[in-house]
Amino acid sequence: MNEEIFEKDEWTQEEYLNYKDELEKQGINVLLVDTVLKPIDTDNCIKYNPYEMALLPKDKTVFVFYCDxxxxxxxxxxxxxxxxxxxxxxxxxxxxxxxxxxxxLLKKP
Structure with missing residues (x-):
């Protein structure tokens, strides 16, 4: 896993999309975590629920938290x-x- 990705505590939307693609190629699931009960319209958005989140594999999951x-x-x-x-x-x-x-993101040829 590329540790440079995790040097920052927050990602912009562009970084999120870039890193999500890169990490998913390595078999790592990147999930947006809704903390305000206002989901972002995307396929990988979950509600904040620490119990259910802790059931996911630690080495194959990255949580990206958002609020308003x-x-x-x-x-x-x-x-x-x-x-x-x-x-x-x-x-x-x-x-x-x-x-x-x-x-x-524009895909590079």
Whole structure:
């Protein structure tokens, strides 16, 4: 696994999409975690539920937490990491407010 990906505590939407593609090629599932009960329209969004999240394999799962602005999840990141020891936990920069539903990465030929 590329450790440089996890040097930052928060990812922009572009970083999230890039890293998600890269990690999924390695068999690692990257999930958006909804902490405000306002799901982002994507196939890999789950509600924050530490009990169910802890059932997922630690070495094959990355959680990307989001709220409305990204501030609360960044402030609470250590709380989430303590609740889910051994998991990779990241905050989504800007939260739902900065999420662009039509944003796509251009694939390089």
């Amino acid at each position: 602005t990204g501030k609360s999840t960044k402030d609470r990141l250590e709380f989430y990491r303590n609740k889910l020891p051994g998991y990779r936990c990241i905050s989504l920069h800007g939260g739902r407010g900065y999420w662009r539903p039509n944003f796509r």
